[in-house]
Amino acid sequence: MKFENVGGARIVEALTAGIYDGNSNCIREYVQNAVDSKSNLIEIEHSNEGQDIRIRDFGDGMDKKELYNALQFGYSKKSQTEIGWRGIGIYSAVPNFRRIHINTKKKGSNTKYHVTILCDEIRKVYLENSSLEEILEKGVSGEIEEIEDEAFKNGTEVILNNVEISQKKFFQEKELKNELIKVLPLPLAEGSLKSRIKAILEQEKVFEPDFKIKYNGEELNRPPIDYDLFDPESLSYGTLSANDKTKLCVFWALTSKANKELTGLHRGIIFKKKNFTIGDSSTVRRLFDGSYSYWNYGEIHILDPDIRENSARNNFEINSGHAEKLFQMVRDLIEDIQRNNRKKSAKDKSKEIEKLKEAISKSDFRSAESKLKKIESSLERKVKGAENQSLVPYSDKLEQKAEEQVKEVKSISTKLSEKKQDKNEQSYREALNALPLEKRKIIEKKIEDPANYTIFTHLMQNVERSLRKKTGSTETEFYKLMEDIFQIEQGYNYEKVKSNAKLFLVDPNFISTGDSKNMGKKYPYRITGEFGHFLNELYELFVNGEKHHRKELHEAFTQNMTKKEQVEFYDDILHAIYLSEKIIAASKKRSEIGSLP
């Protein structure tokens, strides 16, 4: 086909930003043209195992002249009130597919027009720096064909044929569906909040599209698809206006019910213009520098026709004071929304309260207590909410919710301590009564009057006495001997105890079979980890314990224990002391051992 004087000033921009966008946005371009052709049904179909995508409308269709003009780069007779007004739409899929076939038929006519665009030819010549006319003559090498075809219904059919391998992933059946739902002009999905959102938008004359879009036969709707994800009370809305009172946009936003980031189709707030999406959720998010958690889904519908999207429709042209003003206001809006998110995070503890109740019902008091503490401190915290008039109501609602929750938590707290008390007393008595009388007396005294009864001063004296009897040493000699045994000059150090305590030889011929570094090494003084701990504890009791924390140490141990657990703990210690006495009584004197390695 012959091309002359094609295009205008928009070409360069279109070539660089528009057609080299590299993803499924191109489908949006064809749908835009279909919308402009006043079709009440647009079908998108995935065929030949995802190789081809077909976009079909049943609108006005084109005659030969109109088709020829559509193929002229950057030429469009459409006014800016229509959607696809740049005249490059027909070439949108050039980067993604090998061919684009167009079939079109005017209403009332019997003639179908067909033309094929060879995308790979365009890409090849484009790289060679050819003139635009040369590019198009290679790309649309055939003429427009006229075919008498009764079976073909009026309207236009675009067939994107043979997806490029590198682009395949963007055009998979499911991925494409989600992408289409994100970008196309669709009615709101049915659900609890639909009528309210619809009314908010209609008040500003933003109406639902008057056409249907089907994807592989299924009618598409726009999110929120799952209204249950959101706190129904969180629906906030309003308009933003410039200084000269021009209304720039109308917005609405929802907050996630769970204090959790939203994913997929419900993630973030998006710009819409004439029901088409401009950019994606990151376009709005990027306006705001601070941290923002994607807890919201919402729409900002542009009302001011002077705020225009760029040709790739991934952002706006900053060509007017109004666009600047809009960005500034949206930035503040997002900041405010995030303030409410933070407030919700602190003040909406319904999920945590559920978990707390569950823990109590399972008698898991320890975890219930820590949960309770966290909830209480969060609810007490002062958090500043949103300042924007449209968002203040939700902020107030969160405050109310918090007050209700504080009450609820208080009653739970009382209940918890009562339950705990009951359970502790009962099981403590049971555990104590199970012990022999002698032990019971000692332990009960210790637990009931911990400050005045030092269990170890009393009990360890027995061990000390048996050791002194065995070694025949005086008290001073005994402590000297302990230091000698553990070979520690100053203070307490578990590592030193472990490596220096030659007296407690376990296996003089131990050879490591462990990792390659130590393999085959001989460790004549190896002491097992558990035995090392035991030594450490003995040293602690005999040498250090006297000096300071014989009392404090065990108070520190026992403060988080229930009484029943304290009984068990002290019972274990008594048992250990009893065993120590036995070991000492049965052990040999140093003189009897002879020389050591």
Place this chain on the structure above:
Amino acid sequence: MRILLVEPDYYSMYPPLGLMKLASFHRSYGDDIEYVRGISQVKIEPSIINITSLFTYSWKQVHQSIEYYHNKFPGAEIRVGGIYATLLPMNIKKQYPFVKLHLGLHPKAESYLPAYDILKRVDKWKDWDRSIVFTSRGCIRKCQFCVVPKVEGGMRDEKPSILDLMHPNHKKVTIWDNNFLASPYAKSMLRELIDHGIEADFNQGLDARLMDEETAGLLADVKSKSIHMAYDWPWEGPYIKKAIDLLGDAGYKKKNLIFYMLYNFWDRDHKKGDTPDDFLLRLKNLMRWGASVYPMRFIPLDSLTRTGYVSPLWTAEKLEMIADARRVLGFAGTWVPYRALADKFIFSETFEQAMELRPMKKDVPVPLVS
């Protein structure tokens, strides 16, 4: 428009590539298409019926399809294309004057990616998972027995990439080039196959005379079950030996090199042809060199039967001996050089001895049933 695509139900190992391309072509015009094999129920009321054809000797099923669909849809235009229609157009035209014939390739549909999805509608092909590609048309050789120089002519339309011609979901490819190695892009395409792990089937046979060390190395690295080449004349021996050795050295299993071996060919113009002794010589050579043999009986390009033609240098009995030996000694018609079979061929002094099958013992006692 509504288009019916018909593949007559003749024997074939490959799905109808031309019809698949026509399906894509018609779809690009927004037409409704339906594909059937043989005589079948049709859902649409077609305005055009495209019937394909294959070898000349499978003419009968083509005629059946023409008659059936013409009777069923008398208003529809019937177009017949494919190999048989191209080689013997008058055969169809005389009998069915209403048929529009399409000779040779469809200039527009040829460049379309075949619509593999239509195969799902036919039981025979529903599990088909390989792409079929032509990376070139025509051939650099002009062998007298071959249809290619007559139908496609010299080497042309060489494509630089196989991947571009494949369905992106396919991991296997059947290459239908008449002479793949003669393409200037052969080596880069082999690298492409290696890089993407694609299993290739060089179904039409590679030109052993174009084998060099680099090509052999690449071929050995491409995933393939076997490599087909041809050994048609005794004078090609040294080239064949070299090709086998190169591929063997590159690590390819020699028994997976399968050589098409033409026999029963008679060149009417030059009064020349192969003989049973030629056949035996080539067979012995290939067995010695460790490669497999797939005998290919010559059928004249316009033959309406598969077995009718006998070269003046052959006899029907001798041709039958080869057929029997293939059935009994071959795997799917291929003689694989296992020791015993190779020795049998190599140590035979005559053609008859080589093809001889051990006679059935007639005096085997019948077991008594008590």
